[in-house]
Amino acid sequence: MGSAKQHDNDLFEYLLRLGDDRLILGHRLSEWCGHGPMLEEDIALSNIALDNVGQAISLLQLAGEIEGKGRSEDDLAYFRETIDYRNLMLLEQPNGDFAHTLVRQFFFDVYSYYTYLALEKSLHEGLGAIAVKSLREATYHLRHSREWILRLGDGTEESHRRTQVAVNHLWPFTGEMFEADEIDERLTAQGIAADLKKIQLDWRKVVNETLAEATLEKPEDRFLPGGSRQGKHTEHLGFILSEMQILPRSYPDAGW
Amino acid sequence: MTTSTSMRLSPEGILELLNEVQDPEIPVISVVELGVVRKVEIEADQIIVTMTPTYSGCPAMRVMEQDVVAKLLEHGMTNVRIQTVLSPPWTTDWLSDEAREKLRKYGIAPPGKVPKAHLDPFRKKSEIVACPLCESTDTKLTSEFGSTACKAFYHCNACSQPFEQFKCI
Incomplete structure (x- = not known):
């Protein structure tokens, strides 16, 4: 226990979780490019996709450095299988309609905002620098998705109905966001990782208040089994990876 | 050489x-x-x-x-x-007055100094942005996400033209 090797492995795993969340969500959001319900939102979702993929690059790059086996961020993104991915199941769920995309986004944006807010003070210098930079972007993202939840929930009968359906459908995936394992516990105790218990309190407060303001009902707390941080996923991730990875796997070392 | x-x-x-x-x-x-x-x-x-x-x-x-x-x-x-390097994080406060003036002449509203409230996701943005075309401050934010990551979309109520702002961050 407490060996340098275990510490590096913990940190590598933790950075994969942070990086994979943003890579998979970024990929999902990029599917809206050219299909947005209006030009401004098409552009907004594509911008947010870029920010997320950009943050994933920084996080996976650092993960590769810590692992020390010479893997780059591209190696980690393109040459791992579903079982090696550590993203939350929420983020691999299909886009559905605009309400589904925005509810998924809002649930994650609140989580991401408070995660970065905590990681700004991380005792790991490299991770802290990524957090300081990303927090500014996450602030823009959260303002965007939160305003949409208010507008859609407290909007027309149809927008309210669709948003409530999305909230009900996605709520069971939010339980695993706060499931801390030994890696989280060790790194939190060392002042490196964000404390999931604290993030859960902030997340619940913001989500509950926003849903109430948007005249949406908070579903009962019935959650699906978690395990994505250990490599368990829904069937959707395989389809994402096959699309995302086909080019580098078909033409290894292809460059622009 | x-x-x-x-x-x-x-x-x-x-x-x-x-x-x-x-x-x-x-x-x-x-x-x-x-x-x-x-x-x-x-x-x-x-x-x-x-x-x-x-x-x-x-x-x-x-x-x-x-x-x-x-x-x-x-x-x-x-x-x-x-x-x-990522730290210190890039901020529009680093743009010189000269650079801001170049942006305005090019048709992009320059960023103001970054207000604290800007980094609060629960507050609406209340920044006053002047239209780079007619200089009116009667403008409306259309979207915080523009044609590039660093810009936002605005609409000028005075001259009815859309324009972009180099957003504060």
Whole structure:
């Protein structure tokens, strides 16, 4: 226990979780490019996709450095299988309609905002620098998705109905966001990782208040089994990876 | 070429040279004015250019790096390394008044100083943005996300024109 090797492995795993969340969500959001319900939102979702993929690059790059086996961020993104991915199941769920995309986004944006807010003070210098930079972007993202939840929930009968359906459908995936394992516990105790218990309190407060303001009902707390941080996923991730990875796997070392 | 190269080989001289490299998406301000090029150092025979991204996912970053390398190559400097740093994070507060004026003339409303409330996701933005075309402050935010990561969409109620703002961050 407490060996340098275990510490590096913990940190590598933790950075994969942070990086994979943003890579998979970024990929999902990029599917809206050219299909947005209006030009401004098409552009907004594509911008947010870029920010997320950009943050994933920084996080996976650092993960590769810590692992020390010479893997780059591209190696980690393109040459791992579903079982090696550590993203939350929420983020691999299909886009559905605009309400589904925005509810998924809002649930994650609140989580991401408070995660970065905590990681700004991380005792790991490299991770802290990524957090300081990303927090500014996450602030823009959260303002965007939160305003949409208010507008859609407290909007027309149809927008309210669709948003409530999305909230009900996605709520069971939010339980695993706060499931801390030994890696989280060790790194939190060392002042490196964000404390999931604290993030859960902030997340619940913001989500509950926003849903109430948007005249949406908070579903009962019935959650699906978690395990994505250990490599368990829904069937959707395989389809994402096959699309995302086909080019580098078909033409290894292809460059622009 | 060798003499002119060695004349330029001070970090300040190189920085001056890089001031000729334009932002590929806003070709009226340079990568130095934008604050993306942070510093130039010379170690042994190598020129190290430290750069920082505007936004994590800005697709223009790679182009800017290539343009920096190409500019130095043009002047005979072949041993160049680009080093990326994230801290301190890039902010629009680094844009000089001169750079802001160039943006305005180009049709992009320059950013104001970054207000604290801006970094609060639960508050609506209340920044007053003047139209770069008619200077009216009767403008409305259309979307916080514009044609590039660093810009927002606005509409001018006075002259009925849409315009972009270089958003504060």
